[in-house]
Amino acid sequence: MTREPERLFRRGADYQSHRPDYPDSLFATLAERAPARRRALDLGCGSGQACRALEAHFDQVLGIDVSLEQLRAAPPGRAHYLAARADALPLADASLDLITVAQALHWFPLPAFFHEAGRVLSPGGVLAVISYGLCTVEGLEGLVEDFHDRTLRPWWPAARWQVVEGYRGLPLPWPERSDLATAPIRRHWGWRDMAGYLDTWSALVTARAAGEDPLAAFLPTLRERWGEGKRTVRWPLRVRCCARP
Template identity: 60%
Template structure:
């Protein structure tokens, strides 16, 4: 079990899209202080490392030790922790980021923990990206997402695809100017990314292999040349008063 979870973390590190530097620059500008940032639900640390240039210390926290083991060496410090029970002092954080993970949390309990651990002027940011589009193959990935994989998505998936529209905090909201994640990928890159989707993890555990049926169709349509892939990047953010 441990080996398979570590391999999953390695796949996340290899195939999940990285966030643009402009996102972290914007987050730093919103925060009153720059001493300590926490990336919560950090997985293998993609967002954690993006915060390093902007904060004196960055912590990455996740419930999965195996995911953390897959994080490459960096200046970040990682810890295993529940989102609603952080081993951190009151008013110790300048920023909390949650990238693609908020839908897994006990959200009311986490919001109380954010209230406790953020300093006045500190920022909470929920980061998400929706279903990607591939140049020249528009709709193909979404059709797979919404079709063969539909029975395997957890109910919480709808929150992250929509950008957490129902999330709220009793603090002033910070409007994000908007951005996209853009990468040039091969069909192999895309298939590696799709294999990290939680729906495919669940289907595989049940003995189903939807990606095996989809892969030849995708490879044929994709061709040998790289294609441009876009994800809409969304941020819900608030500054604690």
């Protein structure tokens, strides 16, 4: 039988392989807004997707997550990875120029995290909350949405809907900047790519822990409807950012 740490490590590697990357232009813009380019932190970094993108723009990049299994799946690079909580960061006061939180803010204890962000960011340091909503598949509108909204609804945490809505109802600790334009993330995928992406959804981890596997039941429909060709998949990218006074 597979041991739990091995299974979780494989999940971390799958997350890295199947999640869509963020556009480099996003991190270039955030770097321009930061007061300096000394040090950036991606908090809730998982297997390091945003960290890799930040490496091109900052002298030092840190990735922090509570999951050692996810951190072990991060590929080699310049970033340094630490296991820690969002409300107890092992960092000096005013030591960061940028904090990014990608698809993870709903897991953090608020407002304790915002207090920590204010402590570790330098004056003018930027906090950027990044999320991409539910994807759409060209020619199969409604298929993935129905799987997400109806089939998996019992297995999503209540806070999941904050991610889907781009955290728009969540107050930020400082005045928000609203002039950052973003274009959708696009990928050209086959049905197997989509299956790999769906398999990274946390709702499936919860369902399988309860002895159910909704994805296994959905895959025949996905394959039949998708066909063997490629389809364009789009995710709406949303960024909310503010700067410490």
